[in-house]
Amino acid sequence: MKVALIGNGNVGKAFARLLESQRSRYPFRISGIHTLNHGTAYKPPDKPLEFGPRAESIEEFIAKCRAEVVIEITSLDPTAGEPAISHIRAAFAQGKHVITANKGPIAHAYRALKAEATARQLMFRYESTVMDGAPVFNMVANTLPGVKITGFCGALNSTTKVVIEELKKGHTIEDGVRLAQQMGIAETDASYDIDGWDSAAKTAALANVLMDANVTPQDVDRRGIGQLTPEKVADMVSKGKTPVLVSRARTTAEGIRLRVRSEVLDQTDLLASVHGTSNVLMIDTDLMGTIGTVSITPGVEQTAYGLFSDLVDIAKNL
Ligand SMILES: NC(=O)c1ccc[n+]([C@@H]2O[C@H](COP(=O)([O-])OP(=O)(O)OC[C@H]3O[C@@H](n4cnc5c(N)ncnc54)[C@H](OP(=O)(O)O)[C@@H]3O)[C@@H](O)[C@H]2O)c1
Structure with a gap:
């Protein structure tokens, strides 16, 4: 499959x-790569991918590389989800199944994109948009039939976890960001991690898919970790506390309330007790109480696995 x-x-x-590492078990092949600054590559028969000038349009790229599945993994735009939403629509228009790790489209246009895919009988998958490859959307879709999700809370942003660990060592936010960038886990624009935009986009994406909320990141009451200093964090640690950037959703009489905050938690709190880049999400349900999913020290390989799991799933359902 291409x-x-x-x-x-x-x-x-x-x-x-x-x-490449799974080639003997899964004969998936990359038939084209489109970038912003590095041109476009196509794969000629029996030759490796060759990069050349950038395709004139996304439509031209999709048509020329003749793939069955398009994978959208451009940079996050938390304020509008573009151009990723347009990329996905262009793929649907040419009859391609789509997988994305980019939370922008799920945070801004999930309902419309899902409807478009369904109308065209195409598959649309997005497991790695939240918690990399750990099962979140697929867990709910495949193993919790009949439940209603009433809320959730989670520590979902790995970059701020790395930054907070650096602050605990007396280093600066900038030191922590550099470390996260070296690990390949920071957003293209790392201020989206620090200012809580990445978490707001994940919160909106979770609410849209799991709670049918039809919200955007702008609907999330958001504050990041930019005000933290090594001194403030040392004071919290001396009291057995730690800051954690937490996403929360709850159903109220007025509707769904969404919030991202740097919360001061006991170090033993479930949301604070997984270290390094680890993420945790707890989902409140009507029939199954609260259940959770944890990802221990995920990196970019686990994001890649999330895309791969969606691809295997699409191949199975073709
Ligand atoms: N890194 C992670 O751990 C992680 C985890 C979960 C989800 N994600 C999501 O996955 C996506 C990619 O993350 P990343 O870490 O790979 O980012 P990255 O290293 O900054 O790479 C972004 C890529 O997107 C390309 N790009 C940007 N705008 C484009 C456009 N308009 N048309 C075509 N290509 C465009 C860039 O092209 P150039 O190379 O030419 O600049 C680059 O290749 C993001 O949406 C991110 O939120 C990342």
Whole structure:
């Protein structure tokens, strides 16, 4: 099966390595790669991918690489979800199944994109938009039939976890961001991590898919970790506390309330007790109480696995 990548950064490269390592079991092939500054590549028969000038349009790229599945992994735009939403629509228009790790489209246009895919009988998957490859959307869809999700809370942003660990060592926010960038886990614009936009986009995406909320990141009451200093964090630690950037959703009489905050938690709190880049999400349900999913020290390989799991799933359902 042929796949086309739109975006070829940390995630795209990790995904290509993963496909290569699984080639004997899964004969998926990358038939084209489209980037912003590095041109466009197509795969001639029996030759490796060749990069040349950038395709004139996304429509031209999708048509020329003749893939069955398009994978959208361009940079996050938390304020409008573009141009990723247009990329996905262009793929649907040419009859392609779509997988994305980009939370922008799920946070801004989930309902419309899902409807478009359904109308065209195409598959649309987005597992790695929240918690990388750990099962979140697929867990609910495949193992919790009949439940209603009433809320959730989670520590979902790995970059701020790395930054807070650096602050605990007396280093600066900038030191922490540099470390997260070296690990390949920061957003293209890392201020989206620090200011809580990445978490707001994840919160909106979760609410849209799991709670049918039809919201955007702008509907999330958002505050990031930019005000933290090594001194403030040391004071919290001396009291057995730690800051954690937490996403929360709850159903109220007025509707669904969404919030992202740097919360001061006991170090033993479930949301604070997983270390390094680890993420945790707890989902409140009507029939199954609260259940959770935890990802221990995820990196970009786990994001690549999330894309791969969606691809295997699409191949099975073709
Ligand atoms: N890194 C992670 O751990 C992680 C985890 C979960 C989800 N994600 C999501 O995955 C996506 C990719 O992340 P990343 O870490 O790979 O980012 P990245 O390393 O910054 O790479 C972004 C890629 O997108 C390309 N791009 C940007 N705008 C484009 C456009 N308009 N048309 C075509 N290509 C475009 C860039 O092209 P150039 O190379 O030419 O600049 C680059 O190849 C993001 O949406 C991110 O939120 C990342």
